[in-house]
Amino acid sequence: MEVLPRGGVVDLPVEERTWSVTVGWPRLGNPAVDVDVVAFLTDGNDEVRADSDFVFYNAPLAPSGAVELTLGRTDESVVEVRLDQVPMDVDSITIAATLPPGHTFGLVGGVHLMVRTGAGVPHLRSVLDSATTEQSLLLARIYRRGGRWRFRAVGQGYEFGLAELAVKFGVEVDD
Template identity: 45%
Template structure:
């Protein structure tokens, strides 16, 4: 059961070639929209509007993109030739005020996409899959000047680690018992693999965060896309586009936490101007000066 107003996006299969009916207040249901160009705040507002209209905000030109919105200088984006070759519809910024959409491509009709969570959105994880390995994957538009590191904190009911080894980062990518591992999937994607059923009982929450190395901020990185799914090959159960403001250097992405006998996933999206060292100390990690 979802909290935070999040709703599952479902597109019913149609036997006709006409457009699939969608709720009038969610005209982008079943669609995955890529926003190009603009300043970071205007692009973030555009992605938030996509989610408000029932769509999923894409961060990169993935295979599932159905529409593209062009903000200022978006037409000059290096991906535009590929978008044109794929014949993906493009629209100006004001299209998001009252989008009129073309029929969904045939490959989208009947496909059930992941639940799109807004910032703060929560879902319960299926009980029958808690013994499996859950993958939380963060991805972002590749930047040559920014390095983003995924980190995790395994914390107790007081939101403190029981030992420094419960802080996972690139230099210590696995928990002592092997229940949580960081996987480097490339320069613009990293994954946290969590076997919930193997976590020690004292661990009440797994906090997932990202940090920018050096002087850049998340304003330079842009939005991060976060997906949560059972295993590496199954379609994700949920996804969220997280936009920090211009000055943050660390960003809380998500939490996996116990609520009674169940585990829940929350998309957070809370940024801070301070560095990773300050964030880690807040969870009880002893950082050497």
């Protein structure tokens, strides 16, 4: 199993078409902080084609079936990516996490990514633990490059929450 540092990139094996990305975090605080894991299916301009390309707790499945979010545990979420179902005009899938106002990833601690094949075989892992004052964090990006799919451990954070992050990717957010 490969360990990917922040910013690290790896080509995904061509024969594997389904991937599971488990996003985990320390369970700190009483009660524990709610971490929202989301995904954006974006075009060449790094924007969603429509608001339905925003996968989150109220819309956990992309219309194409390409990305599905599974919730249920207090310290992890799973994003399943089915590459065969990704529309041709989607260039990348960005997986991110956000916190409620008043909380930061510096207080939550390191976010762990475990990437498995569709059969559940561990393929790579990454720990993103350099966040300080960020309320939202880009965790990973699965994207097309030269006819192949690649995985990048991102670790880029912002000092704003879910609504602002969604707008950054072109989602229209109601006030």
